[in-house]
Structures are given as structure tokens and as C-alpha cells.
Amino acid sequence: SSSTFYERYHSLExxxxxxxxxxxxxxxxxxxxxxGSSYEKRPIYALKISLNxxxxxxxxxxxxxxxxxxxxxxxxxxxxVQYSLSFYxxxxxxxxxxxxxxxxxxxxxxPDGYRYTWTNNRMWRKNRSYSKDSWCIGVDLNxxxxxxxxxxxxxxxxxxxxxxxxxxxxxxxxxxxANFLRSHKDTIQLYLTIHSYSQMLLxxxxxxxxxxxxxxxxxxxxxxxxxxxxxxxRNTYKYGAGAQTIYLAPxxxxxxxxxxxxxxxxxxxxxxxxxxxFLLPPSHIxxxxxxxxxxxxxxxxxxxEKT
Ligand SMILES: NCCCCC[C@@H](C[SeH])C(=O)O
Ligand SMILES: [Zn+2]
Ligand SMILES: [Zn+2]
Numbered sequence: 236s237s238s239t240f241y242e243r244y245h246s247l248e249x250x251x252x253x254x255x256x257x258x259x260x261x262x263x264x265x266x267x268x269x270x271g272s273s274y275e276k277r278p279i280y281a282l283k284i285s286l287n288x289x290x291x292x293x294x295x296x297x298x299x300x301x302x303x304x305x306x307x308x309x310x311x312x313x314x315x316v317q318y319s320l321s322f323y324x325x326x327x328x329x330x331x332x333x334x335x336x337x338x339x340x341x342x343x344x345x346p347d348g349y350r351y352t353w354t355n356n357r358m359w360r361k362n363r364s365y366s367k368d369s370w371c372i373g374v375d376l377n378x379x380x381x382x383x384x385x386x387x388x389x390x391x392x393x394x395x396x397x398x399x400x401x402x403x404x405x406x407x408x409x410x411x412x413a414n415f416l417r418s419h420k421d422t423i424q425l426y427l428t429i430h431s432y433s434q435m436l437l438x439x440x441x442x443x444x445x446x447x448x449x450x451x452x453x454x455x456x457x458x459x460x461x462x463x464x465x466x467x468x469r470n471t472y473k474y475g476a477g478a479q480t481i482y483l484a485p486x487x488x489x490x491x492x493x494x495x496x497x498x499x500x501x502x503x504x505x506x507x508x509x510x511x512x513f514l515l516p517p518s519h520i521x522x523x524x525x526x527x528x529x530x531x532x533x534x535x536x537x538x539x540e541k542t
Contacts (some may be wrong), residue, residue: 241314242520244306246509247277248352250342253313254280261320270341271411274364279411282316283435286323286333293542295332295425295535298341298412301376301488303359303512305431307505307523312342312429314524315531320373328532335539336424339415345376345408345416347473358513360396362408367401369393371432374400377430378484379409380491383442388483390534416492425538426492426500427531432512433481434472435504436460436530439493441477442485449498456537457501458529468526470506477502499538503527 244254256319260268266283273279285292299312304440319338322329332338343349361373371394378389382405385391389399404410416423424488440446447453457474464472473480481504491499505524506515515523 241310241317241524244310244520245313247343247346250309250313251278251280254282254342257282257316257320258526262322265316268339268415270415271407273345273347273408274362274406275347277350279344279346281339281341281415281499284319284333284338286319289334290338292422293335293424294337294339294419294422294496295427295467295538296339296341296416296423296504297427297531298344298488299429299444300342300346300349301309301344301428302471303345303352303361303483304357306352306513307431307515307520308429309342309349309504310520311524311527314520315528316401318528328536331471332532332535332539336535337422339419339423341412344412346372356437361398362406362486363375366393372397374398376404376406376409377488378486379404379406380413380486380488382490382494384483386442388442389472389485392529394426403486413491416495416497420495420497423497424498424499425535426465426489427503427534428488428501429503429505429527431505431515432507433504434470434506435481435502436449436472436474436475437480437489437502437504439476439490439500441481441487441502442490444477444478447493452541453499453501456499456534459537460533463529463533464526467529468522470522470526472526499534501534503530
């Protein structure tokens, strides 16, 4: 039954099949968009969910799986799509969101890396590109964006987990996403990128300790989301600007999207706090995704209210 499908992790092939099936089963509502292809030439598909064809509707963006080992992230993207399609016109919050915004969902930002965690190394983080002057493989796609690129919190050593790449957007995966966001920056009002673990709701900046221009807005939104998770699920999420809440991290997709003009930009770190870490068991998927869903609802509704 569908409930067990969404409470399991799925291979890359399964997710491609799911993308196809979901698109075919929901013509006119779900459209697959080919953003580009990975280093190993795998397609990078985003789904566009559009529940009504109201003219010049705004949009929100959720990407998952930029880091290969963070399996709960793609699981959440699938969960979110299924919830949206199942509860539109049933749940008030998701109905309000989908009536006001289209949603772009990118289930697997880094398909080569994700596949690699299924076949070779469960703990792989980066993509699978080769660098010309090192035997080491892979760029940290969340250090490869053009936002204070390769400063403190990233490394120019290809053998590190935070290798920034040869230059900003050097990787086909980050380039594909950046191109799409650049060409849709006037309609996309909210950028969300889903990671694990450590249970945090983060917002710009991570490349500097300087405050974002709408810091108070972002803080209030993250705070409310964290409070509601605490109230409904009795679980604790830290929240704040990335640099001081987690660590300095330049070249991130959230900071780049923010500087592009998407003024509501967040990085979610989902469950857990370290007991299982990246190896969160399937039995925890439901709770982790419900917590993330609540945060998305609260933040998205606030964006609608503010714009
Ligand atoms: N854009 C940087 C947001 C804060 C760091 C997020 C974590 C997720 Se694993 C990282 O990319 O190291
Ligand atoms: Zn991550
Ligand atoms: Zn993380």
C-alpha cells in the first residue's frame, strides 16, 4: 500500500520510476521538468506541482538529496509530493499553500552520489566528478555555489568532504539548479533545501556572521516553526542564521538563492541528533517527515501572508 512506500528508502531507479508514475497519474497537476544531467549523465528531474491554473501564480522550491548520504532528505521530497496530492482540499494549510503557490520539488539533486551510497559507500556526501589534478573524487555541491565561494568553511582540496570545486558552478548539478532558479527568480518566493542530520532550521547567512537584511523576519519564521514542532511532536529543532547556529559554510545554495533575490531561503537539517545520524532507520521516516512538513507549512503560509 502507498503508506509503506513512503515509509521506506528508495533506490535511484525506484525514484525515477516514482517520478514517471506520479507524473502519469496526475496529468495537468504534476509536470516533470528536466533541469539538466549529472556528471555521469543521469537526468536531474524536478516536479512542478500546480493545483490550479490561476494566472501569474508565485512559486516555492524544495530540493532534496544534494548530499548523497542524507537519505531522509529525498524521502521527505517524496513524502511532501504525496501529501500535497492526497490532502489538497482536505487539509486547510496545504490547500491554502497550493492555491497560492506552485511548488517545484527536486527529489534527487545529486543522483550520482545518491546511487553511489546504495552501491559502494553509504557515507558518501559529494557528487562523483573527477578533478584534473587529484585522484580524489567529488565536489561538495553545497560549497559550489557563487556565494563567497571557497572562503572559510570550504576547502580547495579535492580530498576533503567540503571541496568547493574548481570554480563556482563548476559542477553540472549545481549549474542545472542555478540556471533554473535564475530563470525563475521572479516567481519563486521561497527556497528550501533539505539536509540531515542535527534538527535545525537555518537561514542566511552561512558564509558570514553578518545578518541578512530581513534577519528578523527569517528568525521569527524559523522560531515559530521550531516552536510548533516542539508543541506537536515534542521534538527540539535549533534555529538561526547558519554561520552562528551550525558553522561557517560558504558557497551554499541557500545563501546564493538569497542573494539572487529569493528573500525567504532556508536550510532544514532533519532528524536525528546523532543517535543514528545519516543512517536514520525507516521506522523514523514518518515522524521526521511530519516534523519537516509542519515546518514547511508554517514557513510557506508566512511567506504568503507577507507577500
Ligand atoms: N548553506 C549552508 C547551510 C548550513 C550548513 C548546512 C550543512 C548541511 Se549537511 C552543510 O552543507 O554542511
Ligand atoms: Zn547536507
Ligand atoms: Zn547536515
